[in-house]
Amino acid sequence: MVEPAVDLTHAHPHDDHAHHGPEGWKKYLWSTDHKVIAMQYMFTGMFMALVGGFMAYVFRMQLAFPGMNVPGFGMVSMGEYNALVTNHGTIMIFWVAMPVLLAAFGNFLIPLMVGADDMVFPKINRLSFQVFFVSTIVILASLVVEGGGFAGAWTAYPPLSANETYNLTPLGSTLWVVGVGLEFVAFLLGGINFITTLMNSRAPGMRAFDVPLVVWMIVVASILFMLSVGPLLAGAIMLIFDQTLGTGFFNPATGGDPILWQHLFWFFGHPEVYVVLLPAMGVVIEIIATFSRKKVFGYRIVIFTVVATGVLSFFVWAHHQFIAGIDPRMANIFTITTLLISVPIAELCFVYIATLYGGSIRLTTPMLWALAFVAEFLIGGVTGIFLGAAGADIYFHDTYFVLAHFHYTFFPIAIIGTYAAFTYWFPKMFGKMMDDRLGKWHFWLTIIPFNMIFIPLFVLGMGGQHRRISNYSGFSELARDGFQDVRVFATVSLLIMLAAQLIFFYNCWKTWRSGPKAPKNPWKANSLEWTTESPPPHGNWHPDEMPVVYRGPYEFSVPGRADDYWPQNEPPRRDRRDS
Amino acid sequence: MRPIATTRAATGIATGKLAVWWVLASEVVIFGGLLASYVMFRLGHPEWADAAAVTDTTIGAFNTFVLLTSSLTAVLAHQAAERGDGPKAARYLYFTILGAATFIGVKTYEWWYEISHGYTITSNGFWAFYYSAAGLHAFHVIAGAVIMAFVARDAAKNLELHRVELIGIYWHFVDIVWIFLFPLLYIAK
Amino acid sequence: MGFFESWGHFFDRIGLIRIGSTYAADIDFLIFLVLVVVGVWFLAAELIFVYFIMKFREKGDGRRADYIDGKNKRHKRWITYPHLAVLVFDVLIIVVSFNVWHRVKMDLPENPDAVIRITGQQWAWIIQHPGPDGELDTADDIHTVDELHVENEKLYHFKLEATDVLHSFSVPVWRIKQDAIPGRSITGWFQPTVTGEFDLQCAEICGFGHTVMQGRVFVESAEEHAAWVEANTPEEAAAPAADNTPSAG
Ligand code: HEA
Ligand code: HEA
Ligand code: CUA
Ligand SMILES: [Cu+2]
Secondary structure (H helix, E strand, O other), X not given: OOOHHHHHHHOOHHHHHHOOHHHHHHHHHHOOOHHHHHHHHHHHHHHHHHHHHHHHHHHHHHHHOOOOOEOOOEOOXXXXXXXXXXXXXXXHHHHHHHHHHHHHHHXXXXXXXXXXXXXXXXXXXHHHHHHHHHHHHHHHHHHHOOOOOOOOOOOOOOOOOOOHHHHOOHHHHHHHHHHHHHHHHHHHHHHHXXXXXXXXXXXXXXXXXXXXXXXXXXXXXXXXXXXXXXXXXXXXXXHHHHHHOOOOOOOHHHOOOHHHHHHHHHHHHHHHHHHHXXXXXXXXXXXXXXXXXXXXXXHHHHHHHHHHHHHHHHHOHHHHXXXXXXXXXXXXHHHHHHHHOHHHHHHHHHHHHHHHOOOOEOOOHHHHHHHHHHHHHHHXXXXXXXXXXXXHHHHHXXXXXXXXXXXXXXXXXXXXXXXXXXHHHHHHHHOEOOOXXXXXXXXXXHHHHHHHHHHHHHHHHHOOOEOOOOOHHHOOOOXXXXXXXXXXXXXXXXXXXXXXXXXXXXXXXXXXXXXXXXXOOOOOOOOHHHHOOOOOOXXXXXXXXXXXXXXXXXXXXXXXXXXXXOOOOOOHHHHHHHO | OOOHHHHOOOOOOOHHHHHHHHHHHHHHHHHHHHHHHHHHHHHHOOOXXXXXXXXXXXXXXXXXXXXXXXXXXXXXXXXHHHOOOHHHXXXXXXXXXXXXXXXXXXXXXXXXXXXXXXXXXXXXXXXXXHHHHHHHHHHHHHHHHXXXXXXXXXXXXXXXOHHHHHXXXXXXXXXXXXXXXXXXXXXXX | OHHHHHHHOHHHHOOOOOOOEOOHHHHHHHHHHHHHHHHHHHHHHHHHHHXXXXXXXXXXXXXXXXXXXXXXXXHHHHHHHHHHHHHHHHHHHHHHHHHHHHHHHHOOXXXXXXXXXXXXXXXXXXXXXXXXXXXXXXXXXXXXXXXXXXXXXXXXXXXXXXXXXXXXXXXXXXXXXXXXXXXXXXXXXXXXXXXXXXXXXXXXXXXXXXXXXXXXXXXXXXXXXXXXXXXXXOOOOOOOHHHHOOOOO
């Protein structure tokens, strides 16, 4: 517990705004406090979300009004369009979804929820963020270097990505690979802490099945990531050598094979989608349980299905390659595995819905976000089934149907899930209560436009509109007026949604200025993070008041108890008196 | 000053060990991916055998021997550490580092020889994998040796003796990777 | 399967996308089937979901939530039965998908009326039609850029190749899509069923000009096609392809 004073202040956000002079900054930069590192990850992620959102704005404008001079950007050349799309995807997944959901909330919640004063390896934790920070700079730099940013799609299929004479972005593409590679390393380092802290540093009395589901899911996600990313890291090395040294790993002319990259990429790529899905799912179930005052319907079912999903997710990757020239018999196998994976995930969804049954539901802002996640993710999920059926994927592959599918999964995760978590734990993180009314406005003005953006894109996809095209006027079937109107509609909806984000930022600013002070446990929830101050001091609890655990995190509305919640750390002696 | 978290061991396994196993697991999949790709290619390209024929099996065998002995000294270091004899552990670790140095030295000669005879990373698929895989491994050897130097320095002062075992585990891993590389790159002609 | 056939024309009927080949209707039927199956599940899930939210919303009447841990059988069934049902429907989808997949991608129909070589390159489709002799790789082959001329109702095999990066041969009205890979020649088939002029896309990003890699497919009646072949057969057969690229048919 040395240097507490320092980091104690730095657990407050307003201090990082108020930092003046190198002094404060240095301490902030070099802090090993898991809460500070969580903030660093979150604000980086928030910033990158704005970058990714801006890119979406630019290329959506180009799609709606081809050749227009986009305010704030200018004309969008074909090459720039590809670069924008590529980096929009890359950034939203690797620099928004992962850092915010996995790293920020993982870092913030795991020690608090298992009743530890910090991560097990604070220095490795800090190193993880520093590597991530460097990777962020690299990816941003790749956008502005000579020749422009990498424009070969976030999947970076060679030979296009491997050979500068094809992609025309010699620097951009190499920096892109390096940036993504560093980002992977950062999350491997972060994972060390997540898993060891959960396994070894649980509060006395906390058994494996007393751990809140969100922690389980974040850790399972880290394990999935660790087990799947290796081959792609090897692939990244090969790709960099192909780009810079001129080796021919992926070059058919020299006995290489471009399809190899696709296998390495998707062997990681599909588990990766669950890597981001699970933390969001965890956040959502925490919130649903709290605000319906209900015990989770089948805590163990959830854990087992999550593990089942994780295992299955290693055997579906080729569903991205059905028509990529792989052996058609492989498609049969992967159709089966892909559709099978709908079973555990369906079960998860059912559990979430069942948890509402018989509850006493309070529609606070976080709850709205959580419920919206379930409602919207279902759309993303079921549309995955169309694509999983190889026969249908012949038509849908690389159309906007795929695109809408994964935005209906990613948006609920990276935006809806993030807002749910953010609004739910805001009081704990910053010690202030957000404005619920503004929160609800922000909610509706984000959710409604979201559907207005992507439902139309499903239709365009079914109409045969293919991806990564900056201007459809050359395709008679796609240039139909009807279709162009739909594109404009989607873009306008996006403008509305982006504008609505101002409400969010205004709400944050207002709360930080004049929000009411948050009590220890504003939502009357059970898990351990609510038993300490808001925000928690350095070390989370006073050293001699470290919590001891007596029960699971979802003991809501237990019959015969005075209040409808039962904190994990409340000694049993009391409950005998209550009942 | 360690956080309380670090002092706990709910599983009964030392936290440091868990961490090392995590690192190794992620390393295994990295090398696994690389070698799996290599094997796939190798099966598809019988002609690579001619290139493989150029590699010097005796040198490879010698290096294998060097690494194995260095692993042995790592074990001895661990035993010494168990007995709480830091200086002794340190001495064994220095032997291990010496092994690492020899390994790298031999490798450098090997590569210099091959490159000077025109077998570079761009020559063909085999050489691309040969230099990438062996290079990635050599990088791990160097990194391991450096970390080991720090561990040994502490151990000599009887500090952080548990780390001797951890670096040992890592070193065995580096060794095992080579046990896979050697037959794949040298013996299989 | 006449009844099913009709459902296969659903998207054509609502004017979303034409049916232009023999297997297009099969693919649409599969899509429609999945739409119905998951659609039902989806609606059911959403309805129950919303109903619960309405019904169990806190009404300030001091009613407390029930304590259900979902452990006992009576409650668990509400999860287990549905997810077993999901499994059943998965199997249904898998079976139909297999049929379609085999028809389109696996069992290649024998002795085609003609074979066409389609080569993707940055950023155009180079198409090699058999000339009057109906044989590919003979002196009278007709080479075109971004124009695929075929005769209606005829069975075609195509040899799909690429010279530089990945491309993807895609004709939406035929529901055909196949990546072209440098260093390989992938064989596939199609059999047009309606005459007309359709889009030929490149559905795999292939660099700067991916957007402008726009081809046209001309499905012609027997005599139109004959006329086109007639008009475009190279005079002295050895002439290089570029010289006799016709202006849009
Ligand atoms: C977090 C993100 C995420 C998630 C969760 C998913 C989930 C799923 N995805 Fe998705 N997917 C992506 C992100 C995601 N995907 C991305 C980014 C791409 C494109 C990459 C690119 O090319 O750029 C993609 C592309 C993609 C493809 C390739 C399409 C193509 O390029 O041709 C396929 C094909 O099978 C697929 C399938 C699935 C399936 C079956 C699921 C399943 O997990 C869904 C399971 C869930 C449900 C099924 C809903 C709940 C169940 C019920 C309501 C019961 C009723 C259901 C039945 C009766 C079946 N996805
Ligand atoms: C997490 C993933 C994610 C997210 C959130 C989004 C968000 C959006 N995407 Fe994205 N998109 C991808 C992943 C994502 N996308 C991927 C992988 C691709 C494929 C790339 C490729 O083909 O290579 C793609 C491609 C893609 C295309 C296809 C382009 C083409 O193929 O030609 C389009 C077209 O409309 C599009 C649109 C949008 C829009 C309008 C949004 C909007 O929803 C964006 C709105 C943004 C915001 C609302 C940001 C505000 C949020 C915050 C400020 C966060 C606050 C932070 C905290 C609280 C911590 N996207
Ligand atoms: Cu060729 Cu895209
Ligand atoms: Cu997938």
